[in-house]
Amino acid sequence: MKRNKPKYHQIIDAAVIAIAENGYHAAQVSKIAKRAGVADGTIYLYFKNKEDILISLFQEKMQNFVENLEKVVAGKQKAAEKLLLMLENHFTILSDDRHLAVVTQLELRQSNKELRLKINNVLKDYLKLIEKILSEGVESGEFKSDLNIRITRQMIFGTIDEIVTTWVMNDQKYDLVALAPTVSKLLMSGLSA
Amino acid sequence: MKRNKPKYHQIIDAAVIAIAENGYHAAQVSKIAKRAGVADGTIYLYFKNKEDILISLFQEKMQNFVENLEKVVAGKQKAAEKLLLMLENHFTILSDDRHLAVVTQLELRQSNKELRLKINNVLKDYLKLIEKILSEGVESGEFKSDLNIRITRQMIFGTIDEIVTTWVMNDQKYDLVALAPTVSKLLMSGLSA
Amino acid sequence: MKRNKPKYHQIIDAAVIAIAENGYHAAQVSKIAKRAGVADGTIYLYFKNKEDILISLFQEKMQNFVENLEKVVAGKQKAAEKLLLMLENHFTILSDDRHLAVVTQLELRQSNKELRLKINNVLKDYLKLIEKILSEGVESGEFKSDLNIRITRQMIFGTIDEIVTTWVMNDQKYDLVALAPTVSKLLMSGLSA
Amino acid sequence: MKRNKPKYHQIIDAAVIAIAENGYHAAQVSKIAKRAGVADGTIYLYFKNKEDILISLFQEKMQNFVENLEKVVAGKQKAAEKLLLMLENHFTILSDDRHLAVVTQLELRQSNKELRLKINNVLKDYLKLIEKILSEGVESGEFKSDLNIRITRQMIFGTIDEIVTTWVMNDQKYDLVALAPTVSKLLMSGLSA
DNA sequence: AATGAATGAGTATTCATTCAT
DNA sequence: CATGAATGAATACTCATTCAT
Numbered sequence: 184m185k186r187n188k189p190k191y192h193q194i195i196d197a198a199v200i201a202i203a204e205n206g207y208h209a210a211q212v213s214k215i216a217k218r219a220g221v222a223d224g225t226i227y228l229y230f231k232n233k234e235d236i237l238i239s240l241f242q243e244k245m246q247n248f249v250e251n252l253e254k255v256v257a258g259k260q261k262a263a264e265k266l267l268l269m270l271e272n273h274f275t276i277l278s279d280d281r282h283l284a285v286v287t288q289l290e291l292r293q294s295n296k297e298l299r300l301k302i303n304n305v306l307k308d309y310l311k312l313i314e315k316i317l318s319e320g321v322e323s324g325e326f327k328s329d330l331n332i333r334i335t336r337q338m339i340f341g342t343i344d345e346i347v348t349t350w351v352m353n354d355q356k357y358d359l360v361a362l363a364p365t366v367s368k369l370l371m372s373g374l375s376a
Numbered sequence: 377m378k379r380n381k382p383k384y385h386q387i388i389d390a391a392v393i394a395i396a397e398n399g400y401h402a403a404q405v406s407k408i409a410k411r412a413g414v415a416d417g418t419i420y421l422y423f424k425n426k427e428d429i430l431i432s433l434f435q436e437k438m439q440n441f442v443e444n445l446e447k448v449v450a451g452k453q454k455a456a457e458k459l460l461l462m463l464e465n466h467f468t469i470l471s472d473d474r475h476l477a478v479v480t481q482l483e484l485r486q487s488n489k490e491l492r493l494k495i496n497n498v499l500k501d502y503l504k505l506i507e508k509i510l511s512e513g514v515e516s517g518e519f520k521s522d523l524n525i526r527i528t529r530q531m532i533f534g535t536i537d538e539i540v541t542t543w544v545m546n547d548q549k550y551d552l553v554a555l556a557p558t559v560s561k562l563l564m565s566g567l568s569a
Numbered sequence: 570m571k572r573n574k575p576k577y578h579q580i581i582d583a584a585v586i587a588i589a590e591n592g593y594h595a596a597q598v599s600k601i602a603k604r605a606g607v608a609d610g611t612i613y614l615y616f617k618n619k620e621d622i623l624i625s626l627f628q629e630k631m632q633n634f635v636e637n638l639e640k641v642v643a644g645k646q647k648a649a650e651k652l653l654l655m656l657e658n659h660f661t662i663l664s665d666d667r668h669l670a671v672v673t674q675l676e677l678r679q680s681n682k683e684l685r686l687k688i689n690n691v692l693k694d695y696l697k698l699i700e701k702i703l704s705e706g707v708e709s710g711e712f713k714s715d716l717n718i719r720i721t722r723q724m725i726f727g728t729i730d731e732i733v734t735t736w737v738m739n740d741q742k743y744d745l746v747a748l749a750p751t752v753s754k755l756l757m758s759g760l761s762a
Numbered sequence: 763m764k765r766n767k768p769k770y771h772q773i774i775d776a777a778v779i780a781i782a783e784n785g786y787h788a789a790q791v792s793k794i795a796k797r798a799g800v801a802d803g804t805i806y807l808y809f810k811n812k813e814d815i816l817i818s819l820f821q822e823k824m825q826n827f828v829e830n831l832e833k834v835v836a837g838k839q840k841a842a843e844k845l846l847l848m849l850e851n852h853f854t855i856l857s858d859d860r861h862l863a864v865v866t867q868l869e870l871r872q873s874n875k876e877l878r879l880k881i882n883n884v885l886k887d888y889l890k891l892i893e894k895i896l897s898e899g900v901e902s903g904e905f906k907s908d909l910n911i912r913i914t915r916q917m918i919f920g921t922i923d924e925i926v927t928t929w930v931m932n933d934q935k936y937d938l939v940a941l942a943p944t945v946s947k948l949l950m951s952g953l954s955a
Numbered sequence: 956a957a958t959g960a961a962t963g964a965g966t967a968t969t970c971a972t973t974c975a976t
Numbered sequence: 977c978a979t980g981a982a983t984g985a986a987t988a989c990t991c992a993t994t995c996a997t
Contacts, residue, residue: 206488206489207488208488211969211970211971212970212971212972213970213971213980216980221978221979222978222979222980223971223972223979223980223981224972224973224974224978224979224980225977225978225979225980226972227971227972227973228977228978232971232972233970233971233972263568266567289489289492292485292486293485293486293487293488294486295399295400295401295486296399296482296483299482300545303545317567320567324569325568325569326567326568326569327565327567327568327569328569330567331558331562334539334555334558334559334562335562335567337535337538337539337542338531338535338538338539338559338562338563340538341534341535341536341537341538341539342530342531342534342535343534344534344538345530345531345533345534345537345538346527346530346531346534349530352496362527365524365527366527366531369524369527369528369531369566370531370566370567371566371567371568372520372565372566372568373562373563373564373565373566374459374510374513374519374520374523374528374563374564375456375518375519375520375564375565376517376518376519376520376521383961404986404987404988405987405988405989406987406988409963414961414962415961415962415963416962416963416964416988416989417961417962417963417964417989417990417991418960418961418962418963419989420988420989420990421960421961425988425989426988426989592874592875593874594874597990597991597992598991598992598993599959599991599992602959607957607958608957608958608959609958609959609960609992609993610957610958610959610993610994610995611956611957611958611959612993613992613993613994614956614957618992618993619991619992619993649954652953675875675878678871678872679871679872679873679874680872681785681786681787681872682785682868682869685868686931689931703953706953710955711954711955712953712954712955713951713953713954713955714955716953717944717948720925720941720944720945720948721948721953723921723924723925723928724917724921724924724925724945724948724949726924727920727921727922727923727924727925728916728917728920728921729920730920730924731916731917731919731920731921731923731924732913732916732917732920735916738882748913751910751913752913752917755910755913755914755917755952756917756952756953757952757953757954758906758951758952758954759948759949759950759951759952760845760896760899760905760906760909760914760949760950761842761904761905761906761950761951762903762904762905762906762907769982790965790966790967791966791967791968792966792967795984800982800983801982801983801984802967802968802983802984802985803968803969803970803982803983803984803985804981804982804983804984805968806967806968806969807981807982811967811968812967812968
């Protein structure tokens with residue numbers, strides 16, 4: 184299995200940094216190889232092509248993301264609490280890895296439609312987790328009984344994504360994690376007075 | 377003034393269709409010119425370069441968007457009503473122009489950081505309009521008095537954007553406009569039972 | 570006759586300045602037209618094409634050059650004196666028109682082989698004048714009786730050209746005309762002690 | 763070191779022929795590559811860009827030129843003899859490589875001012891060699907004691923250049939090398955009877 | 956005579972991928 | 977396993993010239 188060998192991760196980590204520093208289009212395979220300390224050709228022993236590096240990168244990072252999240256929310260009873268933890272967790276991970284934040288929020292979106300569909304596929308586990316929290320909240324009576332799960336999930340994910348992107352575009356210069364309670368309350372009770 | 381001449385709009389309309397059909401990167405200048413019924417060189421009498429076509433395209437469409445919206449909400453008293461109208465309006469415009477929807481939600485995002493900053497600049501008027509509706513709602517007592525305007529605006533815009541993108545990614549196969557009341561209620565009163 | 574109308578000369582003078590200031594390749598027809606105060610299309614009422622402007626320019630200036638020279642040397646008896654006057658005259662004309670010097674010594678040489686052949690054709694009268702002075706000098710016994718006229722003419726013209734070009738390349742920062750006696754003596758009596 | 767690899771010279775030799783046959787502007791990189799038997803992209807492993815091919819070409823050939831010349835004149839005592847050998851050598855090299863003659867006398871001059879400055883820089887060693895011969899001749903008493911070295915060098919180089927260019931423009935149809943003694947005598951003792 | 960909007964041919968360079976060693 | 981030299985497809989933009997007004 185390729186992904187257990189050290190060079191696999193060397194290359195993925197090199198890709199994150201190369202993309203964050205140079206931008207999506209300027210991150211040539213040769214630059215990634217150089218930064219990973221391998222020859223250009225070696226990349227192709229571990230990845231099918233350049234796109235495969237990017238998908239693998241996203242998969243690898245997102246897997247940690249979701250696994251981590253599942254553990255965190257597992258111990259909690261209330262759906263509202265789970266939601267807050269999810270927000271905090273999401274914001275924390277990206278706050279802690281500035282390169283990764285730039286890559287996921289800005290650079291990877293420059294990829295073509297096809298690649299973005301594959302990336303969305305990787306996101307599915309995360310989206311399912313959101314929907315699971317929502318369903319549980321409805322069942323427990325915490326959330327509205329007529330909640331449109333799909334639309335609500337889109338609201339939550341869209342809100343998170345826009346907030347993180349704005350933060351990255353503003354050079355990550357304020358405390359993202361500190362926003363979690365505000366966002367959570369807003370999602371829970373809406374604008375209405 | 378270039379933008380009052382018919383060819384200016386011919387080229388922009390051709391660009392929308394060419395990009396929607398071929399994708400951002402495959403939409404060569406020569407294809408756009410052919411579809412617009414002009415010579416390649418003529419493009420450069422109206423636009424500085426290829427990037428300028430895209431920015432102008434976005435500007436042109438977004439201007440209509442915001443102007444239209446301002447008229448629509450002008451006659452309304454309640455902030456909640458304005459919010460709903462805004463959603464309906466946004467969804468309707470993109471529902472009515474399938475090509476434009478693909479271009480704004482998917483293709484234009486493949487542009488580089490620099491171009492995206494310019495596009496964001498064009499978006500500012502729209503974001504200001506959202507913030508204006510929110511401020512008025514707070515003042516009139518309709519919305520929570522401690523509403524974080526900036527974060528709330530990010531929630532609203534993020535929600536709209538994610539819902540439209542999901543709809544486009546699903547080949548626009550369901551009725552987007554019909555979702556407006558659901559989304560509006562959700563934003564107004566949140567998840568909480 | 571086109572060349573008696575004012576716009577003909579306006580365009581030629583505009584071309585000299587445009588080429589001197591922008592360089593041969595950056596001197597677009599539209600720039601020349603603008604500087605001449607006429608429309609692009611008007612150029613083509615007076616000149617067949619761009620190349621024709623350049624040839625006409627060279628012809629026009631060179632004609633003055635040779636006519637002037639013929640008058641100057643006409644009054645002189647000695648071939649040596651004629652040679653010196655020719656040098657002084659050549660250097661003076663180019664010293665007095667810095668733009669023309671740049672155009673003839675540097676910019677016009679960037680033209681293709683074909684155009685350069687036509688320019689050489691225009692030069693023929695000048696070269697004939699040199700040969701005439703040489704022949705007269707041989708006949709009068711001033712110059713060596715076995716002088717190879719053709720080669721000597723090449724030496725004289727090559728020497729003048731190289732000296733002027735070096736002066737232009739050095740930003741015309743020394744007194745070119747002052748060199749004439751030195752050059753004349755050198756051509757007359759050679760290196761040999 | 764790139765210039766020790768065979769492809770470096772393959773490409774330079776291909777460039778000389780391609781330029782001589784097609785002219786400077788029509789000598790596309792792809793044509794040079796094809797003639798050199800390499801892919802277009804390979805050119806860029808050995809040269810920074812097209813201009814770099816031309817400068818390297820000139821450098822490479824001129825280096826041989828000067829080195830060769832230095833050896834030839836080293837064994838000689840008299841400055842006059844060195845001058846004659848220099849002429850013969852210069853004429854012989856260009857007579858022996860018709861393509862190179864066309865390229866250096868006609869095609870390379872069509873390059874822009876910037877490139878020509880770089881080419882002039884390469885020429886400096888040759889010009890220094892001429893000046894060295896002149897200085898030695900003055901010191902030994904062979905040449906005039908008040909010789910203006912700089913102007914004399916310009917005369918010699920201008921003469922050589924004009925004679926070679928005329929020969930190339932006349933399709934190299936007479937014996938260039940045979941002219942060397944005539945030119946040498948002319949430079950040595952001038953026109954004067 | 957004069958205009959100037961429109962035309963459209965032409966080319967250097969990059970970089971993901973391969974494959975002989 | 978690893979290398980890295982070699983490959984070659986793909987595209988925006990300029991500007992001399994035309995011609996309807």
